[in-house]
Amino acid sequence: MSTATHKLLKGATGEWEMVIGMEIHAQVTSNSKLFSGASTAFGGDPNTHVSLVDAAMPGMLPVINEECVSQAVRTGLGLNAKINLRSVFDRKNYFYPDLPQGYQISQYKSPVVGEGEVQLELDGGRSVTIGIERLHLEQDAGKLLHDQSPTMTYVDLNRSGVALMEIVSKPDIRDAEQAKAYVTKLRSILRYLGTCDGDMEKGSLRADVNVSVRKPGGPLGTRCEIKNMNSIAFIGQAIEYEARRQIEILEDGGSIDQETRLYDPNKGETRSMRSKEEAHDYRYFPDPDLLPLEFSQSFVDELKAKLPELPDQKKARFVADLGLSAYDASVLVAERESAEFYETVLSGLANRARDGKVAANWVINELFGRLNKESREITGSPVNAAQLAAIIDLIGEGTISGKIAKDLFEIVWQEGGDPRALVESRGMKQVTDLSAIEKVVDDIIAANPDKAAQVKDKPQSLGWFVGQVMKSSGGKANPQAVNDILKSKLGI
């Protein structure tokens, strides 16, 4: 990898390179839990979404949810990864009140998905490939509340047993920007696939970030793991802080302790979470309650045939078929909902080939801009895709000018209604009647003889005339016609 693709950190002894790997825990979208028939719904009264299996009552046996398996396979396919037709569930043993079994059912030596890769596009057209080491299925733990009482911890097992996919990257990430881009891209892929809702605030997507530093090209340093990050912005901040902390220690002649750390966003620092003597010893062994997970290649092929179009493919199609710029296409495909909105606009257009690009501009500039201003989601846009398509049709067919279209957009945003009917009822139609425009032009030239005389020497002052004509026509004159008529009348 060339240094151009990533940032190096300057220390007192020269430059340092970050080496970052990530474990992402993504909650699988399913109705019921990985090994029980209890609901996965978020919230709910304490311990209501809990079966006797999830509470680890004696004698209960886990039975795997086949949809969770399908979701893991879909995700593997979306990451261009090797799908293992045979994998094994293991017990990862540890004691903690959020884990009633005393072990987490996970996959250790034989995960359901093997090596894959994710393509990242960075600013300035740079791109990097991040390797995926593996993806495995495992159970989530329950939730602990520490602030309800001074002496007791409250335990709610509603989340206990919900299926998680742990997606482990190779240590291919080289700086905070790449790390953020990686989580963003992975989240986007998961949401397109419908295998995880990607809601980081609700904890559906959490990342453990492994950070170490080294001299560029040198041997790997000792890493620290920053646990349980649930914000992309904080991931970036935590990496920057942690790398600088390590560099400082190393340059002072110290050494890095391999340890787990937590990021405190209020203080902007990471701090040690567990002391070394408590280093975990999980004593993995195959879960005797579960047979190996086996499925056929045709099961995989069927899932593959039904995969939705993923962001990279969609982007390529927008560029190739509609002539969008790579940047515009990537803005549109970044969120599944935005891409769906844009495609609904496209399907509402009278002339997709002519106006597809215009539609992209409108979605990205006018719509996103307006949504951002009011902190709204695209799913709650006051202007729906059909209305926007109608506005773009009206521009494309020359009924209204781009400027009037912005006014129309604002009216539809505020009041709703059918854009075509609004243009009629409010007299917003563009004046294409040349004689009407000519009359306005004549009036303005007659009223400004000095300026008309100067325009031959100062062609740029033509803009002033265009502005006057547009103003006097209430913005409804066809700008191209105005330009043409002005030029001929002014003799330039």
Add this chain to the structure above:
Amino acid sequence: MSVDAVTVRRIAHLARIAVRDDEVSHLQGELNAMLAFVEQLSEVNVEGVEPMTSVTPMEMKKRQDVVNDGEIADDIVANAPATEGHFFLVPKVVE
């Protein structure tokens, strides 16, 4: 393979079993006897034999993705020594 007294204490700690000092040497002897017994397996040549995960050649049973369990919070916490509003209560643990 054999275990020393430190390992016995560590295994007990990991399993959250309280072991008194005067029990350690007895447990060490028992564990080592078990390990020696299992060790006999290493005499068998298993070259090319796949590890057996089940004694019966059957496929893992799978469930449909339907919610047909839960909503039994009373039962879930029925045997807990301390509860409040259907939460389990445990002595405070904070990392």
